[in-house]
Amino acid sequence: MNPERTIDVVVIGGGQAGLAMSRCLSSQSIDHVVLERGDTANSWRTERWDSLRLLTPNWLARLPGWSYQGDDPDGYMSATDVAGYLDAYRASIDAPVHCGVEVTRIIGTGGRHVVDTNDGPWSARAVVMATGACSNPHLPAIAGDMPIHIDHITPIRYRNPSQLGDGGVLVVGASASGLQIADELSRSGRDVTLAVGDHVRLPRTYRGMDIHWWMDTIGQLDERYDDVDDLERARRLASIQLIGSPERRDLDLTTVAAYGVTLTGRLVGRSGHRAQFSGSFANMCTSADLKQRRLLDRLDEYAATHGLNAELAESTRPNPTTSAPPLLETDLRSIDTIVWATGFRPIYPWLDTSLLDHKGRLIHDGGVLPLAGLYVLGLPFMRRRKSSFLDGVGRDAAELADHLVGHLAYDLTRSRN
Structure with a gap:
């Protein structure tokens, strides 16, 4: 088990949302890690049926600094294609992804957040939860x-x-x-x-x-x-x-x-x-x-x-x-x-229940949680109608990254005073 490591930002999830946030943080020189329970694009590899294809055409697969470069822009990528697309994106931005890391708890303490994992804890000034909206099927x-x-x-x-x-x-x-x-x-x-x-x-x-x-x-x-x-x-x-x-x-x-x-x-x-x-x-x-x-x-x-x-x-x-x-x-x-096929309910078992409403849904304002330094990314209509699409998560990530940078700057100023 590793000792506690210190970093500016921990991003949880190595899919399109986590990678988009990583690219936006890197462009602003923010030190961060991406913790992924499986491998990059894990859900696309392990939680999709064989014949599934995207509902959006390939030309709409746009992420920060990255777009579809294949020979079928009007086609629809299979789940395997999407996983390969995200693998290439990860390599192109050199995202600091740690695979096989399961988050077990997040504790806010003294202006920092301790992220406990099966690979030891991380101490971060901010945390972005980018685990998506389709990991926990809802059964009536x-x-x-x-x-x-x-x-x-x-x-x-x-x-x-x-x-x-x-x-x-x-x-x-x-x-x-x-x-x-x-x-x-x-x-x-x-x-x-x-x-x-x-x-x-x-x-x-x-x-x-x-x-x-x-x-x-x-x-x-x-x-x-x-x-x-x-x-x-x-x-x-x-x-x-x-x-x-x-x-x-x-x-x-x-x-x-x-x-x-x-x-x-x-x-x-x-x-x-x-x-x-x-x-x-x-x-x-x-x-x-x-x-x-x-x-x-x-x-x-x-x-x-x-x-x-x-x-x-x-x-x-x-x-x-x-x-x-x-x-x-x-x-x-x-x-x-x-x-x-009754939809999904995102769950955050590592969070304090005070951050959830009476129906167990995350409390946030466009991805910004009420506890300073906590963010969520990749939910449906989080900041715009296309928030959960490949084409939408990047713009949300850029806006949240700007907010996050402001938080870090404020936090640093406050600590100096």
Whole structure:
């Protein structure tokens, strides 16, 4: 075990957020280390299914001082590609990453923070938690009330259809992950039921351009956390129903229903061997279709206002969601596996609970915690809508690095006085 080491900043996490922060700190000559429990881009190597690709096109993979240099800018990187991309980024910035280091506790004392690890403690003037938002799958309480014969799996443990038993599959959650997994399982010949709650539907491309090109162009992805009326709701917003595929195909409820997926409303309970679903399915779909139509109207208006109509394809709108009448119940005896695609809840077991709210969520203002010298990076809509994207985490890192440098300067001035 190493003795306590002293440094200006400890960054926890060696993924895109931690590496982006390392680059920003290095550019300001701030002495720091990056502590990573596995290897660089650990979650991309160990917690992604085989067919997964980014939802954003490759040209949007932009980090501080680094961008995509491959020959397929309009494609979508696989998880393996992203890991390689981040490995190259780490090498290019010579990030001081310490791999295989697990953080066990952070204690604030005397203006410093002691970071305890399995490799000994670090004493730092500031700590940046950059462990991401997708490390701890959220399972609703009803998961514990399912029959004992059913296997449970989450998206970070799912790899491919061969991993599951031969019986039916219930996928709970119809955002990007749940919809993609339901689609893959159905195409493999599985009997799949998809429980649908609130969701966001958009086409993969519109008028010949990727939907993320549109959102980048109109500035929606840059909308800031201090400019929205209901930030808590914005941070809970489900990921868009999209898939990154070579053919740039759409993926929505109508698509998966056409391939045999049985659609239901939100899973709300169990009675004996029957799973029960909400009757709000139609309303959920109507709401998603309405929001999609409003956004596409906005895109058309932007194109007309900025003289882009001549350069773009004609407007072809997706049809409203259609499917067979949704089930209100299903027989759990026919289900071998439930895939819980019900989102994630970041956890910080090394932190004092006073830094968490009554729901266990981290208290922060755009990544700045109430305890001086503590920061978080990489959460959804942390400072802007694209905060958790490769293209967004870098700008957040730069802003937090500036705040952190100010903190260090103030701390130094105060200690001298």
